[in-house]
Amino acid sequence: MANERSTFSAKAEETKRRVIPDRVLWARFDQYLRPYRKNLIIGCLAVVGGALTGLVAPYLHAVAINAIISPIAATGDTSRLSAFMWWVPLFVVVTAANYLFQYIQTYHMRVLSEYTVQQLRDDCVAKLQEISLKYFSEGEIGRIMSRPTTDSQQVRIFLRMGLTAMITDGASMLGGLVIIFFLNFRLALLATAMLPVAALVLWGLGGVSRRQYRISLTHLAGLIAKMQENCAGMKVTKAFVKEEAMAKGFDAVNDKTVAAWKRTILISTAYLPIVQIMRLLGTVLILWYGSMLYIHGEISLGVLAAFLEYQFSYFMPLVTLLTAFDQYQSGIAALERIFDLLDTEVEVRDPAPDQAIPIHTIETVRFENVSFGYDPEVPVIHGVSFTLEGSKKLGLVGPTGAGKSTTINLLERFYNPLSGTILINGHDVRNIRIADCRAHMSTVLQDSFLFPMSVRENIRFGKPGASDEEVIEAAKTVGAHEFIMRLPGGYDYLIQEESSNISIGQRQLISFARTLLANPKLLILDEATSSIDPYTELVLQRALKKLLANRMAIIIAHRLSTIRLCDEILVIDHGRIVEKGTHDELMRLNGLYSSFYRMQFKEESGIEIPGPATDPRQALQGGLRPAPLQP
Ligand SMILES: Nc1ncnc2c1ncn2[C@@H]1O[C@H](COP(=O)(O)OP(=O)(O)O)[C@@H](O)[C@H]1O
Numbered sequence: 001m002a003n004e005r006s007t008f009s010a011k012a013e014e015t016k017r018r019v020i021p022d023r024v025l026w027a028r029f030d031q032y033l034r035p036y037r038k039n040l041i042i043g044c045l046a047v048v049g050g051a052l053t054g055l056v057a058p059y060l061h062a063v064a065i066n067a068i069i070s071p072i073a074a075t076g077d078t079s080r081l082s083a084f085m086w087w088v089p090l091f092v093v094v095t096a097a098n099y100l101f102q103y104i105q106t107y108h109m110r111v112l113s114e115y116t117v118q119q120l121r122d123d124c125v126a127k128l129q130e131i132s133l134k135y136f137s138e139g140e141i142g143r144i145m146s147r148p149t150t151d152s153q154q155v156r157i158f159l160r161m162g163l164t165a166m167i168t169d170g171a172s173m174l175g176g177l178v179i180i181f182f183l184n185f186r187l188a189l190l191a192t193a194m195l196p197v198a199a200l201v202l203w204g205l206g207g208v209s210r211r212q213y214r215i216s217l218t219h220l221a222g223l224i225a226k227m228q229e230n231c232a233g234m235k236v237t238k239a240f241v242k243e244e245a246m247a248k249g250f251d252a253v254n255d256k257t258v259a260a261w262k263r264t265i266l267i268s269t270a271y272l273p274i275v276q277i278m279r280l281l282g283t284v285l286i287l288w289y290g291s292m293l294y295i296h297g298e299i300s301l302g303v304l305a306a307f308l309e310y311q312f313s314y315f316m317p318l319v320t321l322l323t324a325f326d327q328y329q330s331g332i333a334a335l336e337r338i339f340d341l342l343d344t345e346v347e348v349r350d351p352a353p354d355q356a357i358p359i360h361t362i363e364t365v366r367f368e369n370v371s372f373g374y375d376p377e378v379p380v381i382h383g384v385s386f387t388l389e390g391s392k393k394l395g396l397v398g399p400t401g402a403g404k405s406t407t408i409n410l411l412e413r414f415y416n417p418l419s420g421t422i423l424i425n426g427h428d429v430r431n432i433r434i435a436d437c438r439a440h441m442s443t444v445l446q447d448s449f450l451f452p453m454s455v456r457e458n459i460r461f462g463k464p465g466a467s468d469e470e471v472i473e474a475a476k477t478v479g480a481h482e483f484i485m486r487l488p489g490g491y492d493y494l495i496q497e498e499s500s501n502i503s504i505g506q507r508q509l510i511s512f513a514r515t516l517l518a519n520p521k522l523l524i525l526d527e528a529t530s531s532i533d534p535y536t537e538l539v540l541q542r543a544l545k546k547l548l549a550n551r552m553a554i555i556i557a558h559r560l561s562t563i564r565l566c567d568e569i570l571v572i573d574h575g576r577i578v579e580k581g582t583h584d585e586l587m588r589l590n591g592l593y594s595s596f597y598r599m600q601f602k603e604e605s606g607i608e609i610p611g612p613a614t615d616p617r618q619a620l621q622g623g624l625r626p627a628p629l630q631p
């Protein structure tokens with residue numbers, strides 16, 4: 001499943017037709033290049049300088065043969081050897097200049113590519129922090145991650161190699177051609193006869209190779225997804241003794257990937273031999289026709305030698321230019337995707353700074369007719385209204401998928417309601433800075449996330465700058481101190497990635513301590529005690545009382561024993577509030593809540609409380625008639 005999805009997206013990514021013209025993308029990329037324009041200009045000049053000095057060397061060889069060696073061979077007059085007195089320094093200077101140009105070019109192009117791409121990556125990451133969670137639930141993490149990583153890398157590769165190659169090899173090719181046509185037009189025509197043929201063959205092969213390369217990439221993405229799936233699900237795999245089946249599934253994907261890469265390599269390694277064969281044919285033509293011209297005295301031996309050398313300068317760049325062209329295509333496509341991310345509308349945004357209403361605490365929370373759907377076409381909660389004030393506790397109860405967490409997500413401003421208003425202290429939350437809202441509320445989820453840091457740092461995360469004493473005090477209050485002291489190293493115990501070296505109950509206790517230290521006015525518990533053992537739950541229940549003192553709270557809990565404490569309980573079903581009241585009121589109502597309660601009580605104690613509907617699922621399947629709301 002995950003495999004199919006990521007394969008699909010990788011393919012969609014690679015084969016998606018680009019819609020924005022190159023010109024527009026470059027114009028926009030220019031703002032990234034602008035601060036390094038000096039590097040770009042110096043770099044390009046150095047590239048041209050390098051290409052030109054590279055072209056002069058063969059010419060100097062021709063001069064040496066024609067003006068020095070041939071006359072000596074013909075006349076035996078060794079006094080001409082003195083000409084090397086100027087030839088050698090000239091050759092050394094030209095070659096040294098060539099190396100110097102290469103150095104300057106490498107340096108400046110590197111500066112250019114590293115800094116511009118760093119800026120691009122920074123912008124992507126900043127944008128990812130800013131955009132709402134919606135983007136994360138719609139897109140896959142892999143695809144999101146690829147913008148600042150793989151895509152930036154592709155832009156970098158083009159800037160560092162592709163661009164340089166295009167200028168160097170373009171200049172070298174052009175220069176070489178100009179020089180040989182200047183040396184002898186007819187021989188040059190013949191010498192370049194194979195060039196268009198080679199270019200055409202390479203172009204065709206390039207198309208096939210690009211397609212094959214994409215297929216390989218797609219398979220590779222599938223392979224990586226499969227690998228992740230295998231590692232993440234290792235426990236389940238082992239528990240169901242399905243290692244062999246998993247390994248087989250992996251092998252199948254792996255075989256496909258290897259086969260695809262083999263084809264890719266087969267094609268791309270054919271480039272060079274093909275160019276070399278064409279060049280060889282060219283050499284034969286030059287030698288055959290060139291020696292005839294030489295015999296007839298139309299060209300010198302030096303010119304013939306120069307032709308053979310220049311052949312390299314216009315044939316070999318064919319391969320590099322083709323690669324550079326591919327790099328250009330990948331780079332520009334990556335740029336398009338990066339800009340697409342940067343252009344993503346920030347859905348939940350702060351009000352304008354001068355219009356933001358400052359809040360210093362949370363006194364009231366009010367939902368007025370709030371409706372919302374992750375997909376606007378599929379509403380998840382409908383017309384939810386409630387008011388919460390002072391240190392009141394609100395309980396949310398309902399079957400899985402009813403919309404309880406969604407309600408909280410809206411309050412935490414991860415999404416905007418589609419209709420209706422959420423008010424804090426009487427102000428529409430849209431007029432309050434997001435950070436201000438969140439500063440006064442804390443959420444404890446069913447499986448709290450701990451960072452791979454020490455226990456101490458994890459608790460301190462709730463209040464950066466808190467002293468060690470404060471950290472320990474918080475842990476003591478929630479009843480976490482005892483078990484922490486039993487850990488090797490105590491508060492310095494290092495939590496591992498994904499909290500794998502600590503139990504869920506312990507994780508919850510640490511997260512309670514972290515929350516207590518943060519001391520929020522509004523505490524939100526979303527199934528915080530659901531996935532733990534009865535003993536730890538007892539500890540947590542006690543911690544909860546301390547945690548809840550003098551605070552406004554919204555509690556979502558499976559165990560109705562936790563909910564009983566609430567001043568008001570909302571029963572939510574299919575995104576609507578169907579019952580509302582205190583525990584006693586709801587029990588008297590004899591609706592969904594009371595049937596829930598009876599069932600849980602029976603399960604836990606074995607004692608049946610008499611009442612009309614004992615199985616809430618029956619009530620649900622029969623289609624709930626919204627029970628009359630208590631005033
Ligand atoms: N990030 C999301 N993207 C799309 N749909 C979601 C998302 N989160 C929850 N849903 C859907 O919204 C509905 C309500 O979910 P939720 O509020 O998490 O229920 P619960 O009452 O169990 O907390 C469910 O149908 C769920 O599938």
Ligand SMILES: [Mg+2]
Nearest residue numbers: 404405406526
């Ligand atoms: Mg939930």
